[in-house]
Amino acid sequence: MGLENVKVVLFDTFGTIVDWRGSITRFGERLGRDKGIDGVDWEAFARAWRAGYQPGMQRVRSGERAWTGIDTIHRERLDEILGDFGIAEHLGEDERRDMNLWWHRLDPWPDSVPGLVRLKSRYLIGPLSNGSVVLLASMAKRAGIPWDFIFASDTFKAFKPDPAVYTGAIELAGLEPGEVMLGAAHNDDLAAARAHGMRTAYVNRPYEYGSDQSVDFEAAEDWDIVGETISDVAAALGT
Amino acid sequence: MGLENVKVVLFDTFGTIVDWRGSITRFGERLGRDKGIDGVDWEAFARAWRAGYQPGMQRVRSGERAWTGIDTIHRERLDEILGDFGIAEHLGEDERRDMNLWWHRLDPWPDSVPGLVRLKSRYLIGPLSNGSVVLLASMAKRAGIPWDFIFASDTFKAFKPDPAVYTGAIELAGLEPGEVMLGAAHNDDLAAARAHGMRTAYVNRPYEYGSDQSVDFEAAEDWDIVGETISDVAAALGT
Numbered sequence: 001m002g003l004e005n006v007k008v009v010l011f012d013t014f015g016t017i018v019d020w021r022g023s024i025t026r027f028g029e030r031l032g033r034d035k036g037i038d039g040v041d042w043e044a045f046a047r048a049w050r051a052g053y054q055p056g057m058q059r060v061r062s063g064e065r066a067w068t069g070i071d072t073i074h075r076e077r078l079d080e081i082l083g084d085f086g087i088a089e090h091l092g093e094d095e096r097r098d099m100n101l102w103w104h105r106l107d108p109w110p111d112s113v114p115g116l117v118r119l120k121s122r123y124l125i126g127p128l129s130n131g132s133v134v135l136l137a138s139m140a141k142r143a144g145i146p147w148d149f150i151f152a153s154d155t156f157k158a159f160k161p162d163p164a165v166y167t168g169a170i171e172l173a174g175l176e177p178g179e180v181m182l183g184a185a186h187n188d189d190l191a192a193a194r195a196h197g198m199r200t201a202y203v204n205r206p207y208e209y210g211s212d213q214s215v216d217f218e219a220a221e222d223w224d225i226v227g228e229t230i231s232d233v234a235a236a237l238g239t
Numbered sequence: 240m241g242l243e244n245v246k247v248v249l250f251d252t253f254g255t256i257v258d259w260r261g262s263i264t265r266f267g268e269r270l271g272r273d274k275g276i277d278g279v280d281w282e283a284f285a286r287a288w289r290a291g292y293q294p295g296m297q298r299v300r301s302g303e304r305a306w307t308g309i310d311t312i313h314r315e316r317l318d319e320i321l322g323d324f325g326i327a328e329h330l331g332e333d334e335r336r337d338m339n340l341w342w343h344r345l346d347p348w349p350d351s352v353p354g355l356v357r358l359k360s361r362y363l364i365g366p367l368s369n370g371s372v373v374l375l376a377s378m379a380k381r382a383g384i385p386w387d388f389i390f391a392s393d394t395f396k397a398f399k400p401d402p403a404v405y406t407g408a409i410e411l412a413g414l415e416p417g418e419v420m421l422g423a424a425h426n427d428d429l430a431a432a433r434a435h436g437m438r439t440a441y442v443n444r445p446y447e448y449g450s451d452q453s454v455d456f457e458a459a460e461d462w463d464i465v466g467e468t469i470s471d472v473a474a475a476l477g478t
Contacts, residue, residue, distance in 0.1 A: 132413065134412060137388040141359070148376040149376040149389040150388040154410075155394060155411070172394070174372075
């Protein structure tokens with residue numbers, strides 16, 4: 001079954017569609033100016049916040065912890081690191097709650113929306129993300145990301161690479177696995193999608209993590225599509 | 240808690256947002272012309288097809304039948320009635336399969352998209368429908384319905400008024416029940432939403448069923464909003 005059978009194109013979102021590191025850094029710099037908080041390396045803060053993401057999800061994936069949404073995982077990590085960066089004493093509860101919503105307001109990479117608009121002309125498109133429905137819908141609304149629907153971790157009560165996410169997405173799409181494609185900047189996400197029979201598109205995002213990045217500088221397997229932008233994926237799919 | 244706390248506005252879709260009777264009738268009339276099928280009352284055909292909807296869902300709701308999606312229920316009913324209308328001998332399998340997708344291509348009532356665009360400026364909006372994700376996403380894409388996300392029967396593996404749909408929607412919205420509103424043309428759907436603590440908006444659609452319509456000519460309870468159009472709901476919610 002070739003790419004001509006693809007009907008639905010899903011995308012990982014954090015890192016693939018949106019630039020979390022740049023966005024959180026910018027929000028931090030703005031907060032620092034507004035609050036007169038000096039001397040914070042906001043880019044290091046962004047990476048430290050993100051560093052709690054996989055461990056937080058792993059406790060849920062492993063069954064150590066009952067289903068817990070991504071907003072809670074983000075918030076717990078925020079509370080862990082605020083002190084380390086000398087920010088805690090500047091912020092009350094309302095401000096912390098608003099900071100947690102920075103993840104709902106991430107900016108897309110410049111090529112994302114143009115590429116998705118092209119893809120949407122022929123395919124049903126949606127995220128397949130460890131974000132929540134509300135996080136992803138709020139982000140899409142603010143940034144003009146034109147999803148047809150949203151497949152989120154709370155749709156399936158599971159985090160990638162839990163098989164329930166991929167099989168759940170294929171089932172909700174009402175299609176054969178080979179009619180559904182996942183686009184992602186992460187080789188491990190694509191490997192999981194391929195293991196479930198999905199088509200795969202690698203989008204190279206070598207600047208996702210900055211100085212913390214140690215993997216995903218190139219395609220690690222012969223993915224069905226390999227590109228530098230979402231527009232490359234759109235072109236490879238004939239749009 | 241007043242309407243100022245509403246953050247997410249969901250809508251029943253068949254009958255409330257889209258005119259299934261007029262749409263199926265028009266598709267039928269076009270098929271009749273294309274195929275030279277004479278003498279069919281396509282409006283009666285539309286109502287007969289729809290008449291299989293509640294009984295088909297009820298077998299699932301009651302537990303008599305395992306989870307079965309709406310496309311299958313539509314298709315089974317189609318196969319039941321094609322003979323009665325003298326259409327069966329004109330149609331092969333491919334044509335029947337395409338007919339079943341008429342439900343993915345229903346036209347909105349004229350006020351629906353303008354009203355939803357207004358609501359979307361301030362609220363997260365989505366369907367809360369017994370349709371499927373793919374049916375609702377395909378319909379939205381064709382008609383320009385600007386949903387932020389899609390809550391469908393296959394999201395919850397249940398059909399309204401099963402409580403799992405309302406409680407599942409509130410949970411996915413990540414909100415208190417009173418922060419979520421359901422808009423619907425059906426008093427029983429609103430009664431179920433209210434029973435779960437949701438806010439309610441009645442939209443009067445007295446022409447939904449045509450000569451088959453026996454209920455829902457007016458608001459049966461003191462719903463939070465009562466209007467004739469989606470724009471009336473948008474206005475009542477300050478957009």
